């Protein structure tokens with residue numbers, strides 16, 4: 039994987055050009071192996087190195103990245119709101135309080151899961 043340097047990166051041939059963003063997908067066929075933890079740590083690391091970073095939770099209906107990032111009480115709009123056009127990206131992105139380069143894009147959680155997660159968040163606080 040090549041991490042872009044200040045908005046530029048090399049393609050396969052080594053040619054350099056302007057890029058808007060680079061996407062890193064963290065996925066696995068197996069559950070509970072550390073995907074979300076890795077995504078959170080990796081995103082925080084990129085942001086600390088000066089890269090403007092958005093970490094996106096794609097665990098539709100079962101989000102927990104917001105809990106790991108400590109912003110679960112700041113979630114107003116989520117991925118589904120943006121897809122449905124009920125909110126725009128700027129409204130949904132949550133700016134990390136520790137790093138100005140880091141933004142969290144939370145996924146959808148239904149009302150029951152939301153309440154369960156809130157309880158879990160308070161228990162861990």
Ligand SMILES: Nc1ncnc2c1ncn2[C@@H]1O[C@H](COP(=O)(O)OP(=O)(O)OP(=O)(O)O)[C@@H](O)[C@H]1O
Nearest residue numbers: 066068069070071072073074075076077097100102
């Ligand atoms: N490197 C690690 N060493 C030990 N424990 C870890 C490590 N990474 C994650 N964990 C722990 O493993 C558990 C699962 O981690 P995590 O939620 O990140 O996995 P996941 O792959 O996203 O799970 P899911 O498939 O449910 O989304 C958590 O309790 C987490 O704290």
Ligand SMILES: [Mg+2]
Nearest residue numbers: 073074075097
């Ligand atoms: Mg996960």
